[in-house]
Amino acid sequence: MYITSSRKPSAGTRTLCKHLASFFGFEYFNRGKMSMGEVLSLSHGNPLLIVGEYHGNPGSLAFYDGEGFCTLSIYISVLEAPSNYPKKSNSFPLIIGDNELVLVIKDLIVPDDSTFSKVLSLTISGNQLDFKEGENELFSLRMKSYKVFEVDEECS
DSSP: OEEEEOSSOOHHHHHHHHHHHHHHTOEEOOOTTOOHHHHHHHTTTSOEEEEEEETTEEEEEEEEOTTSOEEEEEEEEEEEOOOSOOOOOSSEEEEEESSTHHHHHHHHHOOTTOOEEEEEEEEEETTEEEEEETTEEEEEEEEEEEEEOOTTSOOO
């Protein structure tokens, strides 16, 4: 999976992109002036996560499948700003929680034959996403709302 930002991202949005890329082991690239078509072609048919902004702060996470269709949109606010980058891992973080979103995110970002990290975890509980390394919380996002899209719907 690839991660990028909306056009002209703030420093906070770029930082969150880098933290998410490090946490999940994804590849981050600067979007610059690229159009959405160029961004999708640069992902080479792999899933894509675009971090959007709201009033100069990270405000949304839009997940696209390998064919360029938006599959999930989450409106967020940062509760605790990222402090340290998590250690890069060759395995995926454990994704746990009491929400249907857990299954949707697993389907989007975790290949079927993956191994899971013993250190990194993403806990989705209520309206909060907690990113942890062991017992240490790296950062938290508050989920304002989310929408799972059908194939023919436009991502908003």
